[in-house]
Amino acid sequence: MSSDLKELKKIEKDADQCMKCGFCSFFCPVYQEEHTETSVARGKNFLVKEILKGNQEFTPEMGEIIGKCLLCKRCVANCPSKTQIDRVVVGARAQMVKDKGLGFIKDFAFRKVMSNRKAFGRYVKLASKFQWIFPKGEGNIRHLPDFLKALGQGRHIPAIAKTFLRDQVEEVNKPQDGKEPKMRVGYFMGCATDFIYPELGKKIIDFLTKRGIEVVVPKEQNCCGAAIYFSGDFETGRKLAKDNIDAFKDVDYIVTACGTCSSTLKDYKVYLPDNEDQQKAYEEFGKKIKDATEFVVDVMKVNLDELKLKKEFEGKTATWHDPCHLIRYQNIKEQPRAILRALKGLKFAEMPNADLCCGMGGSFSVYHYDLTKKIADKKMAGIKATNADIVVTACPGCMINLIDNVARSKMPQKVHHLLELVE
């Protein structure tokens, strides 16, 4: 093989951690549906090691295998050897993109999606709006964030907003009481909030400025890059990282209400660095990133008892879905629950398997929608068991998938972002 295996060598140590105990199979949502070794961390890891040893090539099937991972980290959280399979999988994808080009991984499945003319039309339209990220051409369609690509395929998905958030908000938002700001915070929108949930963005700006914080919304901010670098396109990932680092200077914190974005921004340092300068820059940047849930509870230390529940949720029962990117990537578990429990007038019911991945997994759900549906069915069973009126979470990516599956299962629940509940 002519490959230098540079990206793979970076994760060789992670791959070597695995002692092949097979415990991950119990936790892996994909294995639990397919029951095959190649679905789960142990098998993926073994095959990646085979590539490192020169016994295996990046074949199309190998692409399928490393593609078929939700990156949900359930295996990692429960691995006795602490094997970081997310790094192994992402590193392998990066190596593959480097050696074979991005199309190689995605072409097959992508063609399936593309053959749907109507869906294709929507991609093109959306892609045209993405010009600020990517140069024109078919390539940028491939780079659409995954949840946008998930449109079509007969899904129940919220409509694209008429006016994007970036066109609705000011760049600088002073505290509403007119006083000197307590803090200067950068707000990172994230694509889903920008294009689909602009109201959520306005909500968080309002929430913060009401409490004496100055919020800046740099227009140069870009996509967080999750969809892109988790697919292995590290080159574009690094470009986005640079854009975002440059966009947010002179702020105390960078806050986002998207769990995937907050984890992705924090983790540039885990996946992307190619040299020491980048490592340092990513680490520095990561320190400033706060997910909205942890920002409210741990940094602002808002007195939760004073939070007011919006009228429309009065008397309702809420259940909480843990986004993988919050609970396992950022260890954020208690903060959102503390908020839900504190909201007077709202009942909180813990669902069984709250930490189970919803099945979205970024590009996973585009290429393996059937599996997504099966995994989501288990999530739906958990929601049903609570008899809740609303499903609350803090990641627009999960929201899109939950809305789709609640509707598909003909369930009555509405899906909300945690901050939508608060006055």
Place this chain on the structure above:
Amino acid sequence: MIKESLIGEFEKIVGKENVLTSKESLKAYSYDGTSSWIHEPDVVLFPTSTAEIAAIMKIANAEKVPVTPRGGGTNVSGGSVPIQGGIVLALAKFNKIIRIDKENMTATVEPGVVLMDLNMALAREGLFFPPDPQSFLGATLGGIIAENAGGPACVKYGVTKQYILGLEVVLPTGDVINVGGRTLKNVVGYDLTMLFVSSEGTLGVVTKAELKLNPMPPARKTIMAVYDDVAKAGENVFRVLENGVIPNKIELLDNWVINRIEEMMPMGLPKDADAVLLFETDGIPEAVEKETEKIVEIAKKYGATDVRVAKDQAEADKYWLARRAGFAAVFGKAPTVFAEDVTVPRGRIPDLIRKCKELAKKYAVEIVVLGHAGDGNLHPSILTDIKNKDHYDRAVKAMDEIIEGAVELGGVISGEHGIGLEKQKFFRKIENPKVIDIMKGIKALVDPNNIMNPGKIW
């Protein structure tokens, strides 16, 4: 290599999606929980019924194709590695719990049911299946039966064979037989059920099992005792038992393991202790209280420097998590690890530990001890590196002597992991040739063409 035309036959039996032949898939079924054995099969099949398995076996037998059953692939003796190629019969999709009978306290399961899934279903009914191999997250009932697995709780409850009432087995010829039954007592000729338990997949495929269950004990307590000498900990094990208390678990961690666990997940284990014993008692609350008191008293009397009773389940869970992390701690620290499975009569535990310490000095290798002290199954593990020839050779010698030492103490070479490929050389050396002949005779009778998991045990 398997004949191309057979693949089509198999597809007709189990469906195209249940036949894997790609290079990548075959690699993913070339290993199990061991580090030293790897061999690819020619095809992986996922049957989901007894009839499918019978049909597959008929073809395999006629064509003399090796068949290796595979459950969770968690065994640590090379048992599910298809060492002669052929078919891997992957049973992971044949995994329904057919019935839980509360009245008779039995369960009927398909072989691919994962132990943890069974435990969760039983807990909802107030029942439990006592054998508790620590691989419960991955191990299947088929593999557990084929290896006669047992875990910490065997001090009080015994191992798998005590909980198997009956089995349905597909023989290598494709014939289906039922052995045993659904009753607690059963003396109808030879006890063939026991023949299949611990047969390591060499005599047939277990396709259904009738399990004996216990009621879930309503209370449990964990006690941690600390020792400044690992041999004293070993002695404590039988002191507790001879004083009339049978805890359901007694597990041992030595100083090295304690320190690695503390590095991995700091949880306040005493780092300077030479060894720690973890006890668990279970049963009705009053008895558990009394037994706990008694264990604390005896541990103190026989040299424990500190004894702690976990104040709640959370603290107890922490200790048991540490115990489970023990294996990972060992494997994560050296490129090659010999995890031995020797088992000695309980009273000889201190002798075995002393022996390990001597050998560690003699061969200048690290030998760590962690294991099911309650049943004398100690898992001394030697850390080495196959690439460092000199060190590796010393480690091999140390291992040989541990095994000889254990046998001299009246023990056996494997308590729970089985012979598979890993222990063959010791099996041949230590087992009486007449006994091996009887086993081989049984094998030839049941499997005339030697197609069931060939190459294993002897």
